[in-house]
Amino acid sequence: MRKILVVEDDTTLREVYTMILSRGPYKLDTAANGKEALEKCALTRYDLILLDLMMPIMDGVGFLEHFASTTGTPPSKVIILSNLSSGQELAQAMSLGAYKNLLKAELSPGQLLSTVLYELEA
Amino acid sequence: MANDTNRTMRAASLKSRHTQTPGELQRYRLLVENVQDYAIFLLDPDGYVQTWNKGAERIKGYNSEEIIGKHFSEFYLMRDKVAKKPEHELELAKRLGRIEDEDWRVRKDGSKFWANVIITALHDDSGKLIGFGKVTRDLTVRKRFEDDLRQANTLLKQHQVDLERLSAAKDEFISLASHQLRTPATGIKQYLGMLLEGFLGDLTPEQLASVQRAYESNERQIATVNSLLKVAQLDAGRVKLKKKPTDVSEILRTIVNDYTEKFTTHDQQVQLDVPDTLEGNVDEAHYRMSLENLIDNASKYTPNGGHVHIAGHLANDQLIVTIKDTGVGIAPEDIPKLFNKFSRVPNALSDAAGGSGLGLYWADKIIALHGGTIEIESTQGKGTTFYVRVPME
Numbered sequence: 116m117r118k119i120l121v122v123e124d125d126t127t128l129r130e131v132y133t134m135i136l137s138r139g140p141y142k143l144d145t146a147a148n149g150k151e152a153l154e155k156c157a158l159t160r161y162d163l164i165l166l167d168l169m170m171p172i173m174d175g176v177g178f179l180e181h182f183a184s185t186t187g188t189p190p191s192k193v194i195i196l197s198n199l200s201s202g203q204e205l206a207q208a209m210s211l212g213a214y215k216n217l218l219k220a221e222l223s224p225g226q227l228l229s230t231v232l233y234e235l236e237a
Numbered sequence: 238m239a240n241d242t243n244r245t246m247r248a249a250s251l252k253s254r255h256t257q258t259p260g261e262l263q264r265y266r267l268l269v270e271n272v273q274d275y276a277i278f279l280l281d282p283d284g285y286v287q288t289w290n291k292g293a294e295r296i297k298g299y300n301s302e303e304i305i306g307k308h309f310s311e312f313y314l315m316r317d318k319v320a321k322k323p324e325h326e327l328e329l330a331k332r333l334g335r336i337e338d339e340d341w342r343v344r345k346d347g348s349k350f351w352a353n354v355i356i357t358a359l360h361d362d363s364g365k366l367i368g369f370g371k372v373t374r375d376l377t378v379r380k381r382f383e384d385d386l387r388q389a390n391t392l393l394k395q396h397q398v399d400l401e402r403l404s405a406a407k408d409e410f411i412s413l414a415s416h417q418l419r420t421p422a423t424g425i426k427q428y429l430g431m432l433l434e435g436f437l438g439d440l441t442p443e444q445l446a447s448v449q450r451a452y453e454s455n456e457r458q459i460a461t462v463n464s465l466l467k468v469a470q471l472d473a474g475r476v477k478l479k480k481k482p483t484d485v486s487e488i489l490r491t492i493v494n495d496y497t498e499k500f501t502t503h504d505q506q507v508q509l510d511v512p513d514t515l516e517g518n519v520d521e522a523h524y525r526m527s528l529e530n531l532i533d534n535a536s537k538y539t540p541n542g543g544h545v546h547i548a549g550h551l552a553n554d555q556l557i558v559t560i561k562d563t564g565v566g567i568a569p570e571d572i573p574k575l576f577n578k579f580s581r582v583p584n585a586l587s588d589a590a591g592g593s594g595l596g597l598y599w600a601d602k603i604i605a606l607h608g609g610t611i612e613i614e615s616t617q618g619k620g621t622t623f624y625v626r627v628p629m630e
Contacts, residue, residue: 131427224430
């Protein structure tokens with residue numbers, strides 16, 4: 116079974132993304148920051164990671180840096196799901212191997228779900 | 238010829254000044270004695286006061302009986318006397334012929350005044366030092382004025398620094414607050430979206446309509462927060478354009494395509510007149526958003542059934558995009574206000590149009606960053622045309 120990981124520090128968003136994405140045919144895990152995400156990635160190989168950028172403890176860029184240094188190359192598809200449409204953090208995340216960038220405030224639940232399903236197939 | 242003779246005579250008289258008549262000497266003495274604005278007096282070679290004039294009396298407060306015969310160090314502050322400044326100044330004047338000093342001095346009543354002092358060494362014909370001439374001016378008023386000015390200047394600079402810091406703090410605050418507002422708004426969007434998209438089962442038509450209104454309201458909030466963030470970024474000088482040759486015809490085609498649904502909803506006809514390709518040197522993302530703002534406005538402020546005409550062409554080394562609508566138009570007195578931050582011009586459609594009043598402000602600034610302008614022609618009740626000009630370079 117495919118596995119996806121949602122990394123999001125906001126509890127409400129983490130819960131609502133879980134409600135939306137739990138409708139797909141895959142196993143869904145969540146993490147509240149980059150550090151938690153690294154711990155989960157040490158135990159499980161995820162097919163897709165939806166990664167927020169601005170998070171406490173360890174942010175998205177921090178996660179990607181560690182992820183790349185521990186595994187050599189990011190083995191999972193990482194999609195940035197943040198509210199940053201430009202800026203240094205986003206540029207850094209993309210250069211660290213993130214695959215694409217989605218804006219949280221622009222995605223409806225249906226669009227989010229269909230994007231995830233599409234990316235898992237692609 | 239007569240003039241030459243006069244000049245020669247005057248020169249001869251100047252040359253023979255050292256042999257002034259008693260009458261002339263009397264006049265000089267009277268002149269010096271009666272000058273009010275300068276303290277002019279003589280010191281003997283050791284610094285004891287020998288003569289006194291009206292100006293000295295006025296400035297320093299002593300009359301001639303009180304001061305003649307006293308040492309001129311009376312006029313110095315205690316700290317200067319201790320430091321032997323009076324003696325030092327006489328020594329310097331002796332060596333250099335003349336010294337000038339500006340510093341605090343003391344009046345008879347102990348009060349201080351800011352003095353400009355010139356001490357000139359005086360010698361007789363054989364070159365022997367016979368004393369010193371001392372001229373003192375009271376510049377306290379000027380000094381106070383200068384000090385006040387300096388203080389005001391320092392204060393002004395401090396205010397400017399404070400203002401800049403405040404402005405940066407404001408930008409930072411807007412940016413942070415907007416980020417913080419956007420996260421819960423995103424949560425609301427997802428929950429309402431689940432209701433609207435049937436994730437949580439069917440709703441009655443009434444429920445659906447209410448959720449739809451709540452969703453739209455939240456969308457407006459997200460749009461406002463996004464605008465605030467964009468404006469904060471712009472005001473903080475963080476927008477750096479990345480200009481490159483771009484097909485503006487294609488930009489306009491995609492915008493019109495994206496807005497088709499909106500135009501159709503309002504039964505508005507859109508006409509796009511652009512060449513196959515129209516190359517401009519612009520920052521694609523920012524330029525596109527500026528045009529989107531104007532095209533969105535054209536639709537918002539045009540009644541149902543109206544027309545929006547969009548065209549692009551090159552003229553005089555300028556890339557010109559015109560957006561012409563058959564909308565409500567803008568009153569002449571409101572046109573200058575249009576590009577102000579949070580400007581909302583009241584008209585028949587402004588309530589329905591919503592918006593944050595930041596779109597035109599932002600667009601105008603972005604086009605200005607391109608070195609261009611946005612100009613407006615409008616007739617109330619007939620419509621408005623926006624001209625967006627950007628140099629070709």
